[in-house]
Amino acid sequence: MQLPQIRMQSQxxxxxxxxTNASQEIQQPKASLSIEQPKAKVTIQTTPSKxxxxxxxxxxxxxxxxIFKRIEKYANEGIQGAHEGTARRVQQGDALMRIENKGNPISSQAVQNGFDHMKKLGIKFIPSMFAxxxxxxxxxxxxxxxxxxxIIRAEAHQPNYQFTPGNVEIGIRNYQSLKIDFENLFSQE
Incomplete structure (x- = not known):
């Protein structure tokens, strides 16, 4: 005997x-930069040393x-000598005028006028200190x-930006299905 069967097959x-993924590209171009440094101006002034x-x-x-200095020196020495000679003669004349006083003015004046004074010895060709x-x-x-x-010039550039949006496609690959089969429903006996 065969029993009736129901067969179901489903999917x-x-x-x-x-x-598809989104893509994004960003590029940043370099900034344009220009720098100039003008030279410094230097002025130097000097006065020469003396x-x-x-x-x-x-x-x-x-x-x-x-020679002019020598003439002036000797002229001054001559004038000075003339003054000293005049003073000596005045003094000796006064002494002779008072001959009655004690002393012997004639012999002392003879000795005084008869001999030159001692000359001073010394080195004359060395200049004086701080001359x-x-x-x-x-x-x-x-x-x-x-x-x-x-001088600085800077120019910034905007970034280059590209964006491609992503996409999602949804579809049905296989539809659902249900198969029902009946066997041995009607017996044949």
Whole structure:
């Protein structure tokens, strides 16, 4: 005996999902940058130094002087000698006028006028101390610097941006199905 049978065969529905990812590109171009540095202006001013050496007195001390100075010196010495001679004669005349006073003015004046005084010995060709005069004026230096600021030019560029949106496609790969079969429903006996 065969029993009646019901056979069912089913298939579930299948969904198909197709996805494309989004893409994004960002590019940042470099900024344009320009820098200029103008040169600084430097001004330097100097006044030269001065050195003056006056050795006139040293030459005069060594008796090596200019002829005009020598004439002036000897003229002064002559005038001084004339004054000293006049003073000596006045003094001796006064002494002779008072001859009645004690003393012997004639013999003392004869000795005084008859012999030269002792000359002083010494080195005459060495100049005196600090005879050379030195005057020094140092140079002066002034520096003026004018600093120029740098010239900076910067230009920023916008970024290049590309975006491709993603996509999702949903569809049915297989539809659901149900098959029902019957066997041995009607017996044949």
């Amino acid at each position: 579930m529905a299948q969904i198909n999902i197709l996805q 050195l003056q050496i006056d050795q006139t007195r040293a030459w005069e001390d060594m008796n090596l002087m200019h 050379v005069k030195i005057d020094y004026q140092p140079s002066r230096l002034s520096i003026d610097v004018k600093v120029n600021k740098p």
